[in-house]
Amino acid sequence: MLKIKNLTKSIQDKKIIDNLSLEIDRGKIAVLLGASGVGKSTLLRMLNNLETADSGTVELDDTVLDLAKTTQTHTIGIVFQGFNLFEHLTVEQNITLALENVAHKNKPESQQIAHQLLKRYGLEDKAKQHVSQLSGEQKQRLAIARTLSLKPTIVCLDEPTSALDPLLTTYVAETIKELAHQGYIVLVATHDTSLLEKMPCAIHLMHKGAIIESADSNDSFAHKGHYPHIASFVAGGIASFVKTHTKMC
């Protein structure tokens, strides 16, 4: 189980993450829902050692994680919003680069792992092509394959639908469900509410760096009255929610 306890981060006296706590079981999906700038991506970046926390701890199976080393130990991986694939390398090299130079696998072994992952994500025929020759959806599949190549326990996805055609939301949800099914702890940051209906998950609505409401996705849709903030966000979209919530505050 992943336990995030009282995580806080401020930039110039402004709280970006405000005493945030969260628990996610293995094989489960947690969605950080919220408008832009509420701290969703910052939280994922903190878990992946791209930002440092001011205070708080992160535990995996009751062991405190040193976030400065999670990328070296391959505990956590992230699929970025814009994928951030290495444009100068081939599809296969995007996967083998870290396997050879970080995980210290030899070339044939790395290529075999890459081949298996590319096959799983339907990209085996693209192995020798350059990233620029892939479609947006193929790039996302490659980004996921690259992240999984190092066998992390926790997989973070930052706005997984934002760079894709809206019609592909179902496909993205299926991919995330499959990750959870394989036993990964999946943490998704999104403002796309259409994703919530397509996969069972724990929804954590964020506002100003804090989680203001949490609910199970099925429960939140069945009992909208119990989760007014989430219901408001889902029904009215970001603009309506921000307007209402600012008034409530």
Next chain:
Amino acid sequence: MINFLTLKDSLGNLLQGAALSLEIMVLAFIIGIVGGTLLSLMLLYGGRAMNVIAHTYVTIFRGTPMLVQLVALFFVFPYIGIVIPAFWSAVIAIGMNSAAYVSQIIRAGIQAVGKGQIEAAKTLGLSHNQITRFIVLPQAVRTVFPSLGNECITLIKDSSLASVIGVAELSHQGSIIMSRTYDALTAYAGVAVIYLIMTSCASLLLHIVERRMHYVKN
């Protein structure tokens, strides 16, 4: 009028000079690339001392004429007991001058590499040196290739400065032909045409490589 008979008789000497010019250009370019890359890394990632050294180097070599640097290396260094042959003086002076300019080109290229690329590499656990080697430099080279191509063409022309310290490169051959025939127009027309052919060939070659890189990128 251009005397084609004189030109024909002098062609062997001119081509010998052109070969030497190309030799100077290639060696100076290697010094420029290696030195320029090191300087750019010092400017971007070196500590304060490294940064000051690199910055001082660039200021001196960009701020003084290449001719002065060349003459200083060949004529002044023997006073402190360092005698460098004329050919190597030319190669070193032109190469060191080029390194100052190349450092700025490569620095701009490195800074143009997307932050997201470096972050992605970090999250995969690559070290700072690995990120520089596998992600930053290969992408920077693609970005700066056209500018490095221009530098390469400039070096072909800069190699003519070697004539002032007696290196028998193309321009020097031109002045020898002129002093022998008193026909400045023919001698320098021949020199100019050969320079033009060399720079055009280099330009074409660079264009082909650049197009190939562009194809791979897109």
